[in-house]
Amino acid sequence: MNAVVLLSTRRLPPTYFDQVREDLGDQNITIDVVGWVAPSAWVADKVNTFTLIGPGRMPAQPAPEPEPAVEASDEAPDAVIAPEAVAAPETVVADEAKIAPAAAEVAAAGSSSAAPSAAAPTAAPAAAKPRPTGAKRVVKAVEWRARKARKVAGRMLPKAIKASAPVKFLRGQRATNDLGKNYWERVLSRRDVMATIDKADVVVALDAGAIWAGWNLGQRKASTPVVLGLPAARREFDQLKAPAGNG
Template sequence: MSNVVLLSTRRLPPTYFDQVREDLGDQNLTIDVIGWVAPSAWVGDKVNSFTLIGPGRMPAAPAPEPEPAVESTDEAPDAVIAPEAVADPEAVVADEAKVAPAAADVAAAGPIPTAPTAPAAAPAAKPRPTGAKRVVKAVQWRARKARKVAGRMLPKAIKTSAPVKFLRGQRASNDLGKNYWERVLSRRDVMATIDQADVVIALDAGAIWAGWNLGQRKASTPVVLGLPAARRELDMMKVPTT
């Protein structure tokens, strides 16, 4: 049974891991995932482990289904009321005659005055920054204003052009790739999981930088990009050597 480690910066659904086993041709494949983003749902029954190294929280396991309630077939016997427990009608009339004058006196006295409620205290004003903090806040405000002005001055045709979108995407991908690799390298549990892998697979552009660095550090373990390349590596491991 082979063990693969998936490096991913995308949000993966639980059904994706069924597709991974099908594409790699091994339904008994052991899968460990090093993810920057939590999966879209609980994957505890799909993978051996899912280590989240980015922001967010892992989805909670689904609550177990409640057991069906067992209906009792035994009927309770009819309640029996003792004769002495029933009040005498004459005694009830006498008690109502005693209570009526007291209720009339309370109604004549009028409503009971309530104490006036104190007005809610106004929230304290947030203190303004002073000294060095005031200078920092002023510089940050001017920088935000300058970015807004520059964005308005740039023509929309340029902002939405393919080269600008490509450069923005490349910059975001590079930043994510570096952050992902730094987090992988700083986690001992992640590196221990990678050390046990037969093949390490980088699934997307954000994980390429981490895969390349792992390939330089671990020459004995194949580190590939994508599932087709991983399938070739696993097939080569199954071929007996002569």
Template sequence: MSNVVLLSTRKLPPTYFDQVREDLGDQNITIDVVGWVAPSAWVADKVNSFTLIGPGRMPAAPVVEPEPEPATKPTDEAQDAVIAPEAVADPETVVDDEAKVAPAAADVAAAGPAPTAGAAASTAGAASSTPAAAAKPRPTGAKRVVKAVEWRARKARKTAGRMLPKAIKTSAPVKFLRGQRATSDLGKTYWERVLSRRDVLETIDRADVVIALDAGAIWAGWNLGQRKASTPVVLGLPAARRELDMMKVPST
């Protein structure tokens, strides 16, 4: 059974690993993934391991809902309602309760009318008349100079962005350069994170083939190929398929 390690900086769906096994021509192949981005869903049943070395967290396992309990069959005869004796009020108790309510109503009438809306509003206004917060003091001395320099720098960046024509900012060469710079930065960060993880390096040492799946993982793949020449490090699944087929051919 062959063991492959996938280096990826993109979000991979669980179905992608089925495609990997099909493209490599071996359904029993062992797959370990070193990903910068977590997969789009639970993949524990698709791969041997998925090590996340970038930001974020792995998706949670799907919740298995319990099976509903079988409902009981209703009976033809309804049960007779049973009323507890203490739930029935005694006539003498009702009379005593009415006698207690009458004096309470008389006390409410003697207390006088409720305060008007105007009086309530004036009371609320008096309560809310709190002193205003003091204004934040302006920076002085060296702090004022620093704030002024920061403000001028922000204004200069905005002015430069407006002066650059939109046709140039959205042109294909500018987009290509920005994409290349972002990919280069991600590739270096990905490789540094691989070097800092002992568990990742141990997983790579056990691999028969290491596959860099995208542009962000090329730099890590090239460095791994320089460090360990005995393990093939390739770009893409077709190249990995050729390496695995060569391993299956008996040497003469």
């Protein structure tokens, strides 16, 4: 069984590893990933190992789906009412005759004893904060204009500069270089990562941030192909399979 190590600085979805197996032409291939960022979801069922060497944490395993509830097939029996619990019609009429006068007396007593409540005094509105006058007013105005000028200057000029193609290119190159160096330093400092790479048949740098690590690994491990991208990895695996097929 062939083994491949993927070097990545981007967030990979679980479905990506299905595409890797399809592009490499081997569904039984062993995939180990050295990632700078965690995958977008749980990938333990997609890869052999996923070693996170950058910031963040790995996604938690999803909770298992609850089993469907079993519905009872038998209906509950109707409630049985004891004959002695049912009141006779004449008893109900007598009780209603007793309740009606009592309710009228209670209503009359409540209406006579009710008195209009006194209106609660309302709180006085808070006094408005006095505005600055004289020299304080001039100082406040100058400070406000200075803050506004700084906001306008910081919003207009940098935006025009940042939108230019040369600045975008230089910033992108600098960010990629910094990420590439940090990624390689982390790979080199992890014994478990280097041990995984030593067992690989092919090492693949998937993106620009992993190129520097791939180049350094290629200088250190001449016996293991280190390539950029899956098409180049496919050619290496085809060459590994070729001697067995010709024999």
